[in-house]
Amino acid sequence: MRRRILQCCSAIALTAAMLGASACSAPPSETTNAERTAYTEPPLPGKAEPATSPQAAPPPANCGDPTASLRPSRDPEQSGPTIDAIRARGRLVVGLDTGSNLFSFRDPISGTIEGFDVAIAKEIAGDLLGDRERVEYRILGSADREMALQNKTVDIVAKTMTITCQRRQKVTFSTVYFQANQRILVLKGSGIDGIADLAGKRVCVVKGTTSLQHIQQYQPAASLLTVANWADCLVVLQQRQVDAISTDDSILAGLAAQDPYLVVVGATISPEPYGIGIPKGNDDLVRFVNGTLERIRNDGTWNAIYNQWLAVLGSSPGPPQPRYED
Structure with missing residues (x-):
């Protein structure tokens, strides 16, 4: 029995030695340190793509002062086909996005949509329906705003929408x-x-x-990356996939508030007056919305909303004064 145990132990030792020799004689791994630490550039956000040079187009028709709108009705019980339809439905359908920090964004804790534009839309709903919370949000990209108004899938757009003569050919503004x-x-x-x-x-x-x-017009030598929303711009800037973001200072301030290493620079490239977008032909709603805007300018509500959401921009400049075309 003792001899058998010794024989088994010798066989095990021989096998282990052979395996060790085999392991030592195996060719070394061809993976180099450089390959193990190779850097892979993060992917771009969905729908990101280089901007193509715009084709020459005839200038839009001159609309005079594009910011002039219809005079508001002074009747708090104002009615009309569009207003009556909204009241019968019982809610105001508002187009906006959830990627514009400070203006319209989803609170990460409560999940509610909040911001300056949201507060303005709620004031309109409160005057129209008697309840500021009777709002249904439709999430839109910037490129989808005009189409949503033309198709009347929303009642209004409250989404940092600049009033221009070109846009006024398709939609109406407050x-x-x-x-x-x-x-x-x-x-x-x-x-x-x-x-x-x-x-x-x-x-x-x-x-x-x-x-x-404006960037294509004033700095054609820049290389442009277009994305779906401004939150995507923040990501690609933080990942060093772009050198800069350019848009309204109000939106940029919302991005900078999320990253202490970012700063807004340069003189004004272009003025950007925001208006509430409304489908063409819905003049009763235009006058009603302008009535709400007139009220919040005069009763201090506008300043209260500014101080709640936009104080990072500095002290309140006061609400813009309205211009009317009738």
């Missing part, structure tokens, strides 16, 4: 409820101080915005 200015957002110490410095740089903009048109 009076101006906020005055913004297009500027540039960059990383601190980037060396970019204005639009002249964007030549040869990568700039993120959102499709369907006046910001895109």
